[in-house]
Amino acid sequence: LSAKVQGIVLFAHGARDPAWARPFEAIRDLVRAARPDARVELAFLELMQPALPEAVNAIAASGVREILVFPLFMAQGGHLKKDLPVIVEGLRNAHPQVRIGIEPAVGEVPEVLDAISAWILDTAGPGP
Amino acid sequence: LSAKVQGIVLFAHGARDPAWARPFEAIRDLVRAARPDARVELAFLELMQPALPEAVNAIAASGVREILVFPLFMAQGGHLKKDLPVIVEGLRNAHPQVRIGIEPAVGEVPEVLDAISAWILDTAGPGP
Numbered sequence: 001l002s003a004k005v006q007g008i009v010l011f012a013h014g015a016r017d018p019a020w021a022r023p024f025e026a027i028r029d030l031v032r033a034a035r036p037d038a039r040v041e042l043a044f045l046e047l048m049q050p051a052l053p054e055a056v057n058a059i060a061a062s063g064v065r066e067i068l069v070f071p072l073f074m075a076q077g078g079h080l081k082k083d084l085p086v087i088v089e090g091l092r093n094a095h096p097q098v099r100i101g102i103e104p105a106v107g108e109v110p111e112v113l114d115a116i117s118a119w120i121l122d123t124a125g126p127g128p
Numbered sequence: 129l130s131a132k133v134q135g136i137v138l139f140a141h142g143a144r145d146p147a148w149a150r151p152f153e154a155i156r157d158l159v160r161a162a163r164p165d166a167r168v169e170l171a172f173l174e175l176m177q178p179a180l181p182e183a184v185n186a187i188a189a190s191g192v193r194e195i196l197v198f199p200l201f202m203a204q205g206g207h208l209k210k211d212l213p214v215i216v217e218g219l220r221n222a223h224p225q226v227r228i229g230i231e232p233a234v235g236e237v238p239e240v241l242d243a244i245s246a247w248i249l250d251t252a253g254p255g256p
Contacts, residue, residue, distance in 0.1 A: 004253030023235025077143035107151025125132030
């Protein structure tokens, strides 16, 4: 993919509770503010809209030819190892002119683990 | 709770795939390294061991009187709003001498959202 990807999809699990989407909307807004030149969309595996195909179809229809999917999951489980590749394979077949990449889970990013650890230590108190 | 809590529980969802636990183990190890004076334990809602009651019981048995539960969930859904309070209420009844606090989800922590956004922007490329 290019050094500057124009299609960014934040892929989250989804839940029945509408408030569940808030952190993902906050991340989307941060990324949109920094990348006003890009298409930045939230998409969900289940229970919330839009689904991943809907978001990717809309970005592809706008003429973007490179899309990166960022799974906003804490860790790699069945959803990312089994469900996501199947969905993306279907999207690649549907949009052969679009390159679609999949990033690892949030929990695979050392800087995010550091930020989580720092929050825990700030809250529980510093070491001896 | 005190400025320095001696019981720290990292509470994650759990999954069938053993590799799913890795990010949580990494966070636990970071916190343990910084807080060798504390009891720092992972616990799971389902599919993985130990369950939350098991971890809290073990920490309480060691004499710790203050425990903070950090939900390593991306967002607040039914698991944190319904399941977790019921489990913790049972633990408070079982251990009236132990103060047990519940922290918000990872996705409620601004510094974590910033770290996730920075990862996305680093990967997809900077703004215009």
